[in-house]
Each structure stands twice: as structure tokens, then as C-alpha cells.
Amino acid sequence: MANENLNDDALLTRWAEDDYAFGFVSNIEQDIDPKGLNSDVVRLISARKGEPDWLLEWRLKAFEHWQKMPVPEWAHLEIPPLDFQDISYYAAPKAAKKLESLDELDPEIKATYDKLGIPLEEQLILAGVAVDAVLDSVSVATTYKARLAEQGIVFCSFSEAVHEHPELVRRSLGKVVPYTDNFYAALNSAVFSDGSFVYIPKGVRCPMELSTYFRINAAGTGQFERTLIVAEEGAYVSYLEGCTAPKRDENQLHAAVVELVAMDDAEIRYATVQNWYPGDAQGVGGIYNFVTKRGLCRGRRSKISWTQVETGSAITWKYPSVVLQGDDSTGEFYSVALAARAQQADTGTKMIHIGRNTTSRIVSKGISAGRGQNAYRGLVKVRESAVNARNYSQCDSLLMGDRCGAHTYPYFEINCPDAQVEHEATTSKIEEDLLYYCQQRGLPTEEAIALIVNGYAKEVLDKLPMEFAVEARKLLAISLEGSVG
Amino acid sequence: MTLQKPTLLQIRNLFASVQNRTILQGLNLEVPTGEVHAIMGPNGSGKSTLSHVLAGRPGYDIQGEVLMDGQDLLALEPEERAWLGVFLAFQYPVEIPGVSNTNFMRSAVNKVRSERGLAPLEAGDFLKHLREKAALVQLDPSYLSRPVNLGFSGGEKKRNEIFQLAMLEPRLAILDETDSGLDIDALRIVAEGVNSLRNNQNSFLVITHYQRLLDYIRPDVVHVLMDGRIVRSGDYTLALELESKGYDWLRDEVKSNA
Numbered sequence: 001m002a003n004e005n006l007n008d009d010a011l012l013t014r015w016a017e018d019d020y021a022f023g024f025v026s027n028i029e030q031d032i033d034p035k036g037l038n039s040d041v042v043r044l045i046s047a048r049k050g051e052p053d054w055l056l057e058w059r060l061k062a063f064e065h066w067q068k069m070p071v072p073e074w075a076h077l078e079i080p081p082l083d084f085q086d087i088s089y090y091a092a093p094k095a096a097k098k099l100e101s102l103d104e105l106d107p108e109i110k111a112t113y114d115k116l117g118i119p120l121e122e123q124l125i126l127a128g129v130a131v132d133a134v135l136d137s138v139s140v141a142t143t144y145k146a147r148l149a150e151q152g153i154v155f156c157s158f159s160e161a162v163h164e165h166p167e168l169v170r171r172s173l174g175k176v177v178p179y180t181d182n183f184y185a186a187l188n189s190a191v192f193s194d195g196s197f198v199y200i201p202k203g204v205r206c207p208m209e210l211s212t213y214f215r216i217n218a219a220g221t222g223q224f225e226r227t228l229i230v231a232e233e234g235a236y237v238s239y240l241e242g243c244t245a246p247k248r249d250e251n252q253l254h255a256a257v258v259e260l261v262a263m264d265d266a267e268i269r270y271a272t273v274q275n276w277y278p279g280d281a282q283g284v285g286g287i288y289n290f291v292t293k294r295g296l297c298r299g300r301r302s303k304i305s306w307t308q309v310e311t312g313s314a315i316t317w318k319y320p321s322v323v324l325q326g327d328d329s330t331g332e333f334y335s336v337a338l339a340a341r342a343q344q345a346d347t348g349t350k351m352i353h354i355g356r357n358t359t360s361r362i363v364s365k366g367i368s369a370g371r372g373q374n375a376y377r378g379l380v381k382v383r384e385s386a387v388n389a390r391n392y393s394q395c396d397s398l399l400m401g402d403r404c405g406a407h408t409y410p411y412f413e414i415n416c417p418d419a420q421v422e423h424e425a426t427t428s429k430i431e432e433d434l435l436y437y438c439q440q441r442g443l444p445t446e447e448a449i450a451l452i453v454n455g456y457a458k459e460v461l462d463k464l465p466m467e468f469a470v471e472a473r474k475l476l477a478i479s480l481e482g483s484v485g
Numbered sequence: 486m487t488l489q490k491p492t493l494l495q496i497r498n499l500f501a502s503v504q505n506r507t508i509l510q511g512l513n514l515e516v517p518t519g520e521v522h523a524i525m526g527p528n529g530s531g532k533s534t535l536s537h538v539l540a541g542r543p544g545y546d547i548q549g550e551v552l553m554d555g556q557d558l559l560a561l562e563p564e565e566r567a568w569l570g571v572f573l574a575f576q577y578p579v580e581i582p583g584v585s586n587t588n589f590m591r592s593a594v595n596k597v598r599s600e601r602g603l604a605p606l607e608a609g610d611f612l613k614h615l616r617e618k619a620a621l622v623q624l625d626p627s628y629l630s631r632p633v634n635l636g637f638s639g640g641e642k643k644r645n646e647i648f649q650l651a652m653l654e655p656r657l658a659i660l661d662e663t664d665s666g667l668d669i670d671a672l673r674i675v676a677e678g679v680n681s682l683r684n685n686q687n688s689f690l691v692i693t694h695y696q697r698l699l700d701y702i703r704p705d706v707v708h709v710l711m712d713g714r715i716v717r718s719g720d721y722t723l724a725l726e727l728e729s730k731g732y733d734w735l736r737d738e739v740k741s742n743a
Contacts, residue, residue, distance in 0.1 A: 336627040432543065437579045439563035440540050440572075441649065442600070451592055455583025455632065 033090040036264035039063055042190050045090055049159050050194075052166060055173075058257055062179035062189030069183045075346035076316055076375040076407050079288070080251075087222045087253060089191045091327045097344075144208065154199035155210055158226055161197035170190030172230050176259035176296045176323070183256040184317075185292040188224045190220040192257065195225035199206065200235035200266075209465055211240040221254040229259070231266035233299060238269040240380050240468055251314060252280075256291045264326065269307070271464050273472050276312035279481075283342030286314025293320035297329035298353075305332040306349065307463040309472040311479045314343060319377065324358035324386070334460040336472075338479055339372030339404065348378035348409075353386035353419070362393040365457045368404035370478055375407040382419040397427040400449070400480070450477035490517035494657055495537075499549035500713075501531075501538045508534045510713035512549070515593050516657070518683035523699055525691045525724060526710035527732045532692045533576060535710070537660040538602045539690075540573040541566050553657060565595075568600035570656030570687075572664050574646035581633040586645065587615060589633045590652050599654060618651035622678040639666035658682075659690045664698040676701030696728035709735060 003391050033041065046056040071082070092254050106459040148155050154165055161169050162271035179189035196212040212227065231237055254276060260268050271294075289312075316339075318438025322331025333349035351360035366374040374397065382389045397406035408425050430452055437450035454461065461469050494516040501509040512588040516522050526532050538545055541563035551558040553569055561569070581589060594614075606614065617624060622644050634642050643663050650658050660679070664672055679689065679702050691702055692733045699721065701708070707723040708715045711732065716739045717723065727735070 009709075415575070431579075434579050434581065436542050436563060437575065438581075438593075440567055441589070441653065442564050442567035442597040443593060444562070444564045444596075447592065447596065451584055452581065455581055458583035 005268055021162075032054075033088050033184075033462075035088045036085045037087070037089060037191065041089055041325055044128040045191060045193060048090070049162070051162055054170060056377050058174065058179070059190050062186050063191075065180055066190055067448045069186055072183050075377070076373065076409070077315055077317060077344050077346050079315060082253065082288070084187075089222060089224070090193055106477050117236035139397045140203045141315065146210075148206070150160075151204050151207070151363040152201040152351065153204060153206055154197065156197055157196040158192070158197050158228070160226075163311070165197070165199065167231065169197065169228065172228055172259065172261050176258075176261060176294050177257050177292050182292060184290040185257050188226060188255050188257045188292070191222075192224045195256070195461070196240060197227070197228045198229040198237060200229075200231045200237045201207040201234040203234045204232075204262075205235070206237040209238050209240055211242070213242050222255065224254075225256050227256070227258040229268055229270070230261045231263065231268050231302075231378040233264045233266060235263070236267045237267075238271070238465065240271045240273070240465065242275070242468075242471075243274045247404055251286060251288055253288045254313075256293075256426075258291070258293040258320075260295035262295065262299060262302035262304050262326075265301045266299060267303040267305075268295060269305045270295070270320070271307040271468060272309065273475065274308065274310045274312050275276055275475055276385060277314075278312050278341055278343050279314040281341045283314065283371075286343070288297055289313035289316045289318060291316075291318045292322065293318065294350075295320075295322045296330070297322060297324050297326050297331060299329070300326040300355075301328045302326050303330040303332075305334070305463070307328075307334040307460065308336070308347075309457075309460070309464070309475065310335070310345060310347060311339040311472075313345075316343075318347045319349055320412070321352070322360065323352045323354065324360065324389075325354045326358075328357045329355055333360075333362045333364070334463045335364045336367070336457040336460045337364070337370070337374055337376075338367040339374040340367075340479055342371045344373045346375040346377055350379040350381065351391060353380075353382040353389040353391070353416075355385070356387045358389050360389075360391045362391070362395070363459055364393075364395045365460055366395070366396065366397040366406050366478075367400070367453060367456070367480075368406045369400040371403050373405045373407070375409060377409040377411075379411040379413070380421055381413040382416045382421070384415045386416050387418060389416060389421075390418070391421045393421075393423045395423075396456070397425075398453070399427065399429050410440070453477075453480060490519055492516070493518040493553060494690070495550075495552040497550040497552075499535075499547070499551060501534055501545045501547050502533075503545050508713055509538065509549075512710075512714055514708065516688045516690060518656075518688055518707040521683065521689040521691060521702060523702075523704035523707045523724065524690060524710050524715075525694070525707060525727055526698075528694075530710045531713045532710055534659055536573055536576075536659045536690070538569060539566075539657075539659060555577065560619030562590055564582050564596075565654075567653070568597055572650050572653055574643075574650055574658065574660045576661040576663075576665065578634050578642045578646055580635045580637075582635055584633055585630050586633050586648075587629045590615065590649065593649075594652055602713055603692045604697070614652065618648055621651050622647045623674050624648045640671045643667055644671065644675060647675050651678065651682055654682075654687075657690065659689065659692065659701060661692050662694065663691075664693055664695065672698065673701060696724040699724045711736060711739065 039060060042059050046059055145155060177185050179186045198204055198210055229239060260270060262268050276287035276289055297304050304322045310316050314333045320333060324331050331351050339345045339346050349362055362378055364376045366376055368374040376395045378393060380391045395408050399406055407426060410423055412421060414421060435445060435448050453476055461472055464472055492515055496512055496514040499509050538547060555692060558566055585593060591611060598605060619629060624644055628686055634645060637645060663675060672728040691704060704721060707719055707721060709717045717735060
């Protein structure tokens with residue numbers, strides 16, 4: 001009869017070949033370094049950016065440390081051995097000298113961002129979102145800089161910050177994520193090329209959303225960007241990042257580090273919509289997204305909130321965390337992670353309670369479809385000093401079809417007897433009756449799934465700024481096309 | 486002289502089985518446009534199966550013919566039937582966490598409209614439509630922003646079904662035991678809603694155990710479904726007869742005729 005395809009295995013495995021809309025390659029003249037990594041490459045990257053000696057020293061120490069570190073293997077991921085000598089560590093558009101204004105930008109680069117729906121012309125930017133665009137290894141444009149500067153806000157590429165605000169960078173670089181932290185953080189510290197830097201002075205509420213758009217374009221390269229955000233006493237900033245990459249059969253490494261510092265009464269909201277190329281249904285190609293993100297609630301009553309929508313990448317290894325050092329500080333983690341096709345995700349958070357009366361909240365929504373494997377891994381650690389700490393964790397998994405997997409690894413290390421820690425976890429499937437009900441109202445299966453999944457993820461999507469929420473909803477729908485189960 | 490009303494729904498020799506158990510056994514039924522037909526019958530006679538076979542629920546083995554406006558309904562997906570104008574008010578409506586009633590209806594109404602070649606409703610028009618129809622079944626406006634059916638009482642869910650019916654303006658509305666779980670006041674509200682939606686362009690198939698609902702929604706024809714077949718059809722007085730005498734006498738009669 002008419003409806004037997006509801007369970008049709010063919011539908012389960014069908015993936016439209018063109019469903020990754022951002023898979024194009026831009027024809028931009030680029031300088032790409034030869035493949036390979038040694039201390040000379042580190043020196044070359046630093047020299048090219050005219051970096052001060054202290055930064056070169058730091059990079060070299062990181063590189064030395066990295067060489068002694070084993071590749072981490074504890075995650076629920078199958079990662080093919082990576083050849084770190086087969087990657088180029090620096091790629092930049094040829095015209096990447098400092099731009100006086102956006103008019104000087106290579107039209108092809110501008111066209112790339114237009115295609116991505118990220119207009120760089122200041123007058124076109126909706127709702128006052130300031131954008132920093134990072135193409136491969138360098139930042140190509142930062143908008144609204146002048147307006148922000150009037151309030152003492154610094155929003156620029158990392159390289160620029162090293163030259164113009166060296167004291168601010170030096171004070172915080174590596175203080176939240178030291179280069180000894182983990183293998184990929186060490187690698188990033190040695191070879192990071194660019195990224196964004198944000199500084200919000202005391203008492204300033206950043207008047208617009210700040211946003212960085214990351215784009216990998218060059219083949220055979222890795223992207224290693226570094227973002228540092230410092231919010232001084234009483235400051236507030238909301239920051240967004242988006243990411244895409246061309247469709248290629250090779251795997252490309254993206255190993256970023258993000259560090260956030262919030263002083264007394266400061267608040268940082270950091271949102272990510274990650275849509276790196278996920279590879280095809282057979283698991284060929286796609287980005288390896290191995291990222292270290294951590295925020296330090298250094299001041300009293302400070303607050304750091306991570307929101308992430310992870311739909312892309314072949315493999316995601318990422319645990320945006322908060323160290324709750326200041327008394328009465330708050331950490332939040334809201335996540336939607338989707339693993340479809342042959343994608344693998346091992347993602348979650350760490351909430352480290354150190355100060356008194358610290359609070360953390362974790363809401364994780366995993367979605368597994370196709371042959372996707374999705375793991376939530378989260379640590380709640382309450383130190384002896386963290387009197388009256390509270391945590392609430394909720395980890396939900398949604399499974400579509402019978403060839404995907406969902407795994408939950410919650411860890412609790414509670415060293416303070418009065419801590420209140422709550423953990424809830426659910427696993428569910430999209431029931432046939434629910435799909436049938438939606439279909440009866442006129443919604444075809446795929447639209448019904450998009451609706452149901454968006455409903456499931458609503459609590460997290462609601463945390464995103466409006467424009468990003470709309471994009472994220474569409475992304476979830478597109479990423480699930482053909483994954484009826 | 487009365488004009489012959491065109492047939493909206495034509496069911497011929499319909500068999501349906503699930504897991505090798507045959508539930509519908511050669512059912513015949515014809516519903517003209519603009520009429521309300523009631524289907525009554527004892528437990529297990531196949532009433533709900535009939536409603537789901539018409540709506541296209543997966544899982545049944547089906548033989549026979551179902552035509553709507555001459556189109557082969559059985560060849561269509563559930564959503565395609567909805568686009569043609571089939572609506573089923575579920576006996577057990579499901580819950581959709583995180584999706585508000587408003588959002589759900591906006592998706593459904595605009596999808597159905599686009600499939601019928603109509604432009605999507607402008608936000609203002611949609612809200613007006615939404616409020617009007619909610620008022621029709623006295624659905625508190627706060628229910629519009631709540632997730633579909635989540636935490637609704639049994640009666641509220643049924644009322645929400647009729648609200649959706651009103652929103653989607655179907656040509657063939659099937660009410661599957663909408664009266665079960667409704668108290669007498671709610672029953673009257675739901676029935677008044679249905680009555681106000683009746684016109685000479687649409688038809689209703691009202692499936693019920695009890696004659697009570699038919700006091701409020703007066704059918705043109707009453708059919709009795711027994712053992713997967715329509716065994717008797719008549720006017721409203723047949724429902725009264727069943728109410729007072731039960732089904733056994735009819736079963737005996739059918740047996741002795743066979």
C-alpha cells in the first residue's frame with residue numbers, strides 16, 4: 001500500500017548529493033605553505049605576522065610540548081590516524097595585506113561571503129551584527145570596528161590585536177586554555193594563524209551582536225584559529241560564530257581554541273552554529289572539528305553561557321566548558337548536536353565549581369540519524385571550596401532509524417558535601433504515530449521530522465539570537481533530509 | 486424534485502487486515518457531498534480501523550476500492566489525502582513537545598494551501614483565522630501557544646482536534662469517537678463547532694459508540710458496522726433504536742438472514 005516507505009530502508013540511507021549548500025570552492029589566489037610541521041614552520045608563521053618575541057617563544061614552547069603528547073583516544077570516536085606532516089599550516093588570500101576599508105577587499109572574497117549569506121558591507125548588515133570574517137588562516141574583514149571603538153570595545157582579528165593591544169592579549173592568552181591542556185590545544189598554540197579578539201571595557205554593554213564567520217577554502221590545509229574574549233567588570237557581550245567549508249573527498253583538520261574571561265558581574269554569551277562539511281553518506285571527506293573552548297568566570301557574579309548547534313563536521317570533538325572561580329558565578333551549556341550520514345560527535349561540557357554559591361546548567365539535545373554516532377560527555381566537578389554549588393544537567397537523545405547510536409557519559413566528581421547535583425537523561429525515537437499524525441494534517445514526512453526535531457531542540461534554539469535561530473532551524477531540517485526512520 | 490447530490494466518498498468491497506487478523510470484511514459505503522453519516526457499532530467492529538484506513542495509517546493490508554471524488558485514495562500518502570481534503574479527528578491525539586499549536590497549524594495550513602494552489606496566509610490573516618476557529622470551539626487562547634496536546638486533558642485534546650478541523654477546512658471530516666471522554670458541556674461545544682462547519686460542500690463521517698453525540702450532530706444517515714461490514718443503514722431513528730435495544734438483536738437478525 002501507499003505508506004510502506006515509512007519504514008523503507010532505502011529512504012533511511014538516501015542522502016541527496018547536493019544537500020550541503022556551502023560546498024563550493026572559491027577561486028581566490030592564495031599563498032599556501034608547503035605541507036609539514038617543524039619548529040621552522042612555527043617560526044615562519046610567527047615571522048610572517050611580525051609577532052613579538054614573547055609570542056614566538058610561547059608558540060615554540062607549545063610546539064615542543066605537543067611533540068611529546070600522545071594523540072587522545074578516549075573519546076567514543078573512530079578517528080583514522082592523522083598525518084600531521086601532510087597538512088599545510090598556513091593558507092592566506094594573496095592580497096591579505098592590511099585593508100584600509102572594505103572597498104579594498106578582493107571581490108572574489110566578498111562574493112564568497114555573499115554566497116554564504118554573510119554580507120560584509122556595513123550598511124547591509126542586519127540588526128547591527130558586527131562581523132569578523134576568517135578565510136582559511138587569516139581574518140579578511142572586520143565590520144563596524146569604528147563604531148565599537150567609540151565605546152572602547154576592541155573587536156578585531158587576532159593578528160591585529162597582537163600588534164595594537166599586545167598587553168591585553170598577553171595578559172590573557174593561554175590563561176584559560178594553557179598549551180599543556182590537550183593535544184589539539186597544544187597544536188593550535190604552536191601554529192594558530194588568526195582568529196578574533198574581543199575586549200569589552202569595564203561597565204560597557206556591547207551594543208550589537210559580535211560575530212565571526214569562519215570559512216575553510218584552500219585544499220590540503222588545516223584551520224587553526226584562536227579566539228579570545230575578555231569582559232571586564234560589569235561588561236556584557238554576545239558573540240556568535242558560524243562555520244562552513246567546501247565539499248572535498250579529503251578530510252580537513254580544524255583545531256581551534258576559544259578562551260573567555262569574565263570579571264566581576266560580567267556576562268559573556270557565546271553561540272556557535274557549526275556547519276563544516278560533514279562528508280558524504282559513506283563517510284568520505286568532511287572536517288575533523290577538534291576544538292577546545294573554555295570560559296573562566298573569574299569575577300564574582302560573572303556568567304558565561306555557551307550555546308552550540310553542531311550540524312556539520314565528519315567528526316566533532318568539543319567540550320565548551322566553564323570554570324566557576326568567582327563566588328556566585330554561573331555557567332551554562334546549551335547544545336544541539338546532530339550526527340547523521342556517517343558523522344561522529346563526541347561533545348559535551350565541563351563545569352568546574354570552585355567558588356562559593358556557583359551554579360551551572362547543562363541542557364544537551366543529541367540527534368542521531370543515518371549511521372551517525374552521537375556521544376554526550378559531560379563532567380560536573382565540585383571542589384571542596386565550592387560551598388553551596390548547584391548543578392542541573394539534562395541530556396536527551398533522539399534516535400532516527402536503527403543504524404545510528406546515542407551514548408551518554410556523565411561524570412560527577414563531588415568533593416563538597418552540600419552540593420546539589422541533578423541529572424536527567426532521556427532517549428527517545430520519533431514514533432510512527434507522531435509522524436502519521438503530522439502527515440494526516442498535511443505535512444510530508446520530511447517536513448514533519450523537521451518540525452518535530454525543531455520542537456525537540458527548542459529549549460536550546462531559543463537561546464540563540466533571532467537571526468541565528470532561523471538559520472539553525474533550517475540547518476537542522478536540511479541536515480536531516482532523507483533520514484526518515 | 487431533488488437534485489442528486491454528487492458522491493464524495495465511495496467505498497467498495499473494502500478488506501483490511503493487520504497481523505493476519507481481518508478487521509474490515511467487504512465494507513461498502515457511499516457518502517454524498519454535503520451529508521453527515523454516522524457509523525455506529527459495538528467494540529471491535531472495525532470503526533477505528535475504517536477511519537485509519539481512510540486516513541492512510543501505515544501497517545494495514547488492504548484490498549478493495551476507496552474513491553474520493555473519483556480519485557483512488559488508497560494509492561495516496563496520508564499527507565496527499567490531507568491535501569485532497571481528508572481530515573481525521575483522532576481518538577487518541579498525540580503530543581508534540583516543543584511545537585506550539587500555532588506553529589503546527591501554520592505549517593499545516595500553509596502546506597495544504599500551497600498544495601491546493603493557494604498562497605500562504607499572511608501573518609495577520611492567519612492569526613485572525615486562528616482566533617476565530619479557537620473561539621468556535623471555545624478553546625482558550627492560551628492553548629494556542631502551548632505545545633500541541635502536551636499536558637492537555639482528554640477533553641481538551643478532543644476540542645483541539647475539532648479546532649484543527651476548523652483550521653484545515655476539510656471536505657471529508659472523520660470524527661473517530663470524538664465524544665469519548667467528553668463531559669456533556671464539552672460535548673455540546675464540540676458538536677456546535679462541528680455543526681457550524683457543516684455546509685453543502687463538505688461531508689462528515691461521525692464514528693461513535695453512543696447515540697448521545699447524534700442528539701447534537703444530527704446525521705443524514707446512520708450506518709451500523711458489525712464484524713467489518715455495514716449491516717444496516719437508516720435514518721436517525723436507527724440510532725435511537727440501537728440506544729434502547731443494544732446491538733445483539735441486530736446481530737441475531739443478520740445471522741438469521743445469512
